[in-house]
Amino acid sequence: MSEYRRVLIPIDLSQAHPLTAPAIRRIVDTSDAEITLLHVVDSQPWVGRAGHTVRLMNELEILANRKFRGARLTRRIEWGRPADCILNVLRTDRLDAVLMTAGGDGSGSGALGAVAGEVIADTPCPVLLEWPVARPVNHARVQPVCCAIDRDSNQEQVVREAVWAASRCEAPLILICPVGLRDPAALRDPDVRKLEIANTRSWLEQLRDAHAPHAAVHVEAGHPVSVIGRALRLHGAGLLVSGGSREKLIAAEGECPVLYVGKARARSAKPELREFELAFGRSA
Numbered sequence: 001m002s003e004y005r006r007v008l009i010p011i012d013l014s015q016a017h018p019l020t021a022p023a024i025r026r027i028v029d030t031s032d033a034e035i036t037l038l039h040v041v042d043s044q045p046w047v048g049r050a051g052h053t054v055r056l057m058n059e060l061e062i063l064a065n066r067k068f069r070g071a072r073l074t075r076r077i078e079w080g081r082p083a084d085c086i087l088n089v090l091r092t093d094r095l096d097a098v099l100m101t102a103g104g105d106g107s108g109s110g111a112l113g114a115v116a117g118e119v120i121a122d123t124p125c126p127v128l129l130e131w132p133v134a135r136p137v138n139h140a141r142v143q144p145v146c147c148a149i150d151r152d153s154n155q156e157q158v159v160r161e162a163v164w165a166a167s168r169c170e171a172p173l174i175l176i177c178p179v180g181l182r183d184p185a186a187l188r189d190p191d192v193r194k195l196e197i198a199n200t201r202s203w204l205e206q207l208r209d210a211h212a213p214h215a216a217v218h219v220e221a222g223h224p225v226s227v228i229g230r231a232l233r234l235h236g237a238g239l240l241v242s243g244g245s246r247e248k249l250i251a252a253e254g255e256c257p258v259l260y261v262g263k264a265r266a267r268s269a270k271p272e273l274r275e276f277e278l279a280f281g282r283s284a
Helices: 022-028 049-067 082-093 114-122 156-169 184-188 190-211 224-235 246-252 271-283
Strands: 006-010 034-041 072-079 097-101 127-130 145-148 173-179 216-221 239-242 258-260
Touching: 006 082, 022 097, 022 127, 022 156, 034 049, 034 082, 049 072, 072 082, 082 114, 097 114, 114 127, 114 246, 145 156, 145 224, 156 173, 156 190, 156 239, 156 258, 173 190, 173 224, 190 216, 216 224, 224 246, 239 246, 246 258
Parallel strands: 006 034, 006 097, 034 072, 097 127, 145 173, 145 239, 173 216, 239 258
Antiparallel strands: 127 258
């Protein structure tokens, strides 16, 4: 099974940089990982660009030494539109994951922010997402990894990713599945509500038994964002793993970081095939 050995971390040097969450550190800041810190300059006259680049590289080095301890670190400066530059690096360098910070760009584009939103929409790899402001970490308590499950789509790959993340974080895993109907008013009927919750729990337990036998399950009726948000607070989650709709990411705002699998490649059950594809691509 492959791991996140090559991770891109875009850095806006004009913004403050909070401490990296423990779950993120366990996933990316390891002795066998290589982190590329990328700063993108929107526009810059050619005159004085070399000197400006040196100053930015020095700032990246100071930040790298303060935030990371285990991984090998490289620094990179690109010139252009931030989202385009980030996506181009991910595609051309075939990186395993990207760590983004949500919001903070003053774009008024919602909790994710314009740059993070564009990268998440078009990324070729999984996205780790941190929030500029998050709940304080209680180091005396084990923070579980929570996985948001959507019953209407194929979720096996998302669950496998969550199992891997929980193992890396040395944390328990909780599978969360909101119960909803196309007609929300139907859930107001107690009998319908009870039946839908029972059916969903049965389906989720079968999924759990097949792919994550040691995981707990959390089933609740309501809007997905509200259900997931309540579950994260109830369990004191340290990481949310999610795929499919990006709407669910908002549930973790201010609560915990996110590992978003989305439509990107998921961890393959046959890693040797992935290695063959990479080798073929390098030799082409």
